Amino acid sequence: MKRFALAPKPAMGRFGLIPDPETYLYWLLLLFPASSSLSLSLPHQFLLLLQTLASLSSIFPLCVDPSDIGVGVSDRNLKMSRGRGVPMMDLKRSYDVEDRVVSVSIPSIIEADEADLWPLPEIDTKKSKFPCCIVWTPLPVVSWLAPFIGHIGLCREDGVILDFAGSNFINVDDFAFGPPARYLQLDRTKCCLPPNMGGHTCKYGFKHTDFGTARTWDNALSSSTRSFEHKTYNIFTCNCHSFVANCLNRLCYGGSMEWNMVNVAILLMIKGKWINGSSVVRSFLPCAVVTSLGVVLVGWPFLIGLSSFSLLLFAWFIIATYCFKNIIT
Known part of the structure; x- marks a missing residue:
């Protein structure tokens, strides 16, 4: 149980709900000693490890390149700035915003400006x-x-x-x-x-x-x-x-x-x-x-x-x- 205390503290990833590789390692360290306590053989422990990886991957889609595991934070940020690991949902959202901005034409601006002319009161002789x-x-x-x-x-x-x-x-x-x-x-x-x-x-x-x-x-x-x-x-x-x-x-x-x-x-x-x-x-x-x-x-x-x-x-x-x-x- 001491190895639980030595495990790194989990942290949410740079993309909100998507965890970083350190979080995956944390869960593995939690599960691996649990498998040892069950007196499983080494092949069974390895099989359990693969099943755990598959389960976690289905729950949390990995948006970070696996080669980034073990790389420094500054290096990973540099890779992210080059466009690696950016979710397609965010890209699509940004394109939608650009389309909305470009679609605002000059006539629509003029119509909006004319709409600022509030109704006049009635003529009272x-x-x-x-x-x-x-x-x-x-x-x-x-x-x-x-x-x-x-x-x-x-x-x-x-x-x-x-x-x-x-x-x-x-x-x-x-x-x-x-x-x-x-x-x-x-x-x-x-x-x-x-x-x-x-x-x-x-x-x-x-x-x-x-x-x-x-x-x-x-x-x-x-x-x-x-x-x-x-x-x-x-x-x-x-x-x-x-x-x-x-x-x-x-x-x-x-x-x-x-x-x-x-x-x-x-x-x-x-x-x-x-x-x-x-x-x-x-x-x-x-x-x-x-x-x-x-x-x-x-x-x-x-x-x-x-x-x-x-x-x-x-x-x-x-x-x-x-x-x-x-x-x-």
């Missing part, structure tokens, strides 16, 4: 909440003479309206000149929101990066807000339309960075929706009243003068926007 919308309202006096001119703003994803209402001032959730009369909801999937330089979905790339990109819709509005907090308001050169155009250029909305006061106004004029009938009345009734009074009191020259005023305003914005780009901001 009573609370003036218009998620991702351009909103418009008539201006006092100016809209009475030229009804196509008004004040606009752009809304965050939660529906809060932001508008450039004065020098160094951005209105937040307090739309200047009254509640919106018209709105147009924009599609966030048409925006270029690159996570890095290589993530542009627009054709501009470096130009977009140089102008200023955004990771989300609200991030673009925040960046434009910080920029316009240092600008002087001017109804002819830098107004609320300029702020909305700057946001759309930062978003590269519709794959374009050519947004300006004119095409923003035309977009809203063509595709915008009226909130209700009273909004239409509120927008055009003052102009109709002023025009009627002018014709009655002054005559047709008033109508000619009013038309000339509207035409001059329209011509100024067209010429200044497309011919003198350094004037319009």
Whole structure:
């Protein structure tokens, strides 16, 4: 029984449940003296030894080269590093992982990125909440003479309206000149929101990066807000339309960075929706009243003068926007 104490302590192999050769020797040392105590002859002991080896091999598949028995630990590790004795299950598992990694394509990444656009809340006209919308309202006096001119703003994803209402001032959730009369909801999937330089979905790339990109819709509005907090308001050169155009250029909305006061106004004029009938009345009734009074009191020259005023305003914005780009901001 003393030889039991001299046997090496069993240890699990380097592959988890698979034992090392030392463990096999341990079991043999345990069984061999037991066979001696049974007073078996030497041939019977040798036969019992072979049966024991066969039984252990069926229970614990040998994944280590038998030539490694008696070799130092560092030598065995060197052989293992060369790929000897690696279970096929582990190899197959590693190949499966590689296949899964390679199978992730760029379109799937883009789809996952689009899935990050959480659903927008519903438009609430009573609370003036218009998620991702351009909103418009008539201006006092100016809209009475030229009804196509008004004040606009752009809304965050939660529906809060932001508008450039004065020098160094951005209105937040307090739309200047009254509640919106018209709105147009924009599609966030048409925006270029690159996570890095290589993530542009627009054709501009470096130009977009140089102008200023955004990771989300609200991030673009925040960046434009910080920029316009240092600008002087001017109804002819830098107004609320300029702020909305700057946001759309930062978003590269519709794959374009050519947004300006004119095409923003035309977009809203063509595709915008009226909130209700009273909004239409509120927008055009003052102009109709002023025009009627002018014709009655002054005559047709008033109508000619009013038309000339509207035409001059329209011509100024067209010429200044497309011919003198350094004037319009």
